[in-house]
Amino acid sequence: MRSTGLVLACEIRLRESVGVIRNTLDSGVHSRAVQLSGSGEENSELRAALLSIWIHGPETLELNNVASTVHLNEILSYANSTLDIAAFKDASMNGLQIEGAEQIGLLAVSVDAGLSIVEEAAAMGANALLVHHGIFWGSCSPVSGARKKLIKTLLDKDISLLAYHLPLDAHLSLGNNAALADLLELSNQQAAAPYQGVPIGCSGDNKDLTFEEMLARLKKLEGSPGDIVSLPFGPSKPRRVCLVSGSGADQLYRYKEEGFDTLITGEAKQFAYHFCKENGLNAIFAGHYATETLGVKRLAEDLEGRFGLPWKFINEPTGI
Numbered sequence: 001m002r003s004t005g006l007v008l009a010c011e012i013r014l015r016e017s018v019g020v021i022r023n024t025l026d027s028g029v030h031s032r033a034v035q036l037s038g039s040g041e042e043n044s045e046l047r048a049a050l051l052s053i054w055i056h057g058p059e060t061l062e063l064n065n066v067a068s069t070v071h072l073n074e075i076l077s078y079a080n081s082t083l084d085i086a087a088f089k090d091a092s093m094n095g096l097q098i099e100g101a102e103q104i105g106l107l108a109v110s111v112d113a114g115l116s117i118v119e120e121a122a123a124m125g126a127n128a129l130l131v132h133h134g135i136f137w138g139s140c141s142p143v144s145g146a147r148k149k150l151i152k153t154l155l156d157k158d159i160s161l162l163a164y165h166l167p168l169d170a171h172l173s174l175g176n177n178a179a180l181a182d183l184l185e186l187s188n189q190q191a192a193a194p195y196q197g198v199p200i201g202c203s204g205d206n207k208d209l210t211f212e213e214m215l216a217r218l219k220k221l222e223g224s225p226g227d228i229v230s231l232p233f234g235p236s237k238p239r240r241v242c243l244v245s246g247s248g249a250d251q252l253y254r255y256k257e258e259g260f261d262t263l264i265t266g267e268a269k270q271f272a273y274h275f276c277k278e279n280g281l282n283a284i285f286a287g288h289y290a291t292e293t294l295g296v297k298r299l300a301e302d303l304e305g306r307f308g309l310p311w312k313f314i315n316e317p318t319g320i
Ligand SMILES: [Fe+2]
Pocket: 133, 245, 246, 247, 288, 292
């Protein structure tokens, strides 16, 4: 519970400092270089508030909703259980992949845990990086070369790495596919497209949109490759749509069981052309990256609402 006095003090100091601080941060100075005076508690509040202003702009700041820091374990406990990571047989290690600072004041969010993403997270002063594609997949492999550099950067900067792969495709409100279904205004949304026995996709009924209108909406996704591949061999107004973010073209084989006439996924596969043509199906390949930007953002928004944790998305489209 924050005192009114503290909030007022922060508010007054914020009004005085916003212009200077924003200019400082926008000019590329590391957020941690900002010098604050006053008590430790007040500094912590003020730093979180300033980060929120930097990310969202002063008009969106709600001082009472700004937390100082959140313990890493609180975030992990909530995200791991909400996304039910234990239910999935996934090549990705889900949850914590690298442990950094215990207290998190700023969360960086991205699709891939590439070195450039990690370096940007470090530059913005993030204490944790939340991604869809982490760095630990399948069997063990040596930590050397570029991989060593990436992990060393995380450890040197005390940044935790959190990855949620299939669980963040599948979740029916926070997941990539639920977000895509909302974008297309699908009703009767249900879990679909099982992988290793667990649904990772989402299907829904379409009422109003034509295939071309769906295509137009998907082209506007952040990180869209632009000229996305589509196979319009089904109804011009789709009835039932199945969404499988990333690499889900093989789910076309399940169109009878799943009862869809249109599949939307990220990456195209060669077999899809004749398969769709011969079976009267539509398919849209909206980009692996573009179809997987939504889940991490929804999870970050959820964490912000629950814990008051500021976050910032690092956008590095792959064109794939
Ligand atoms: Fe993916």
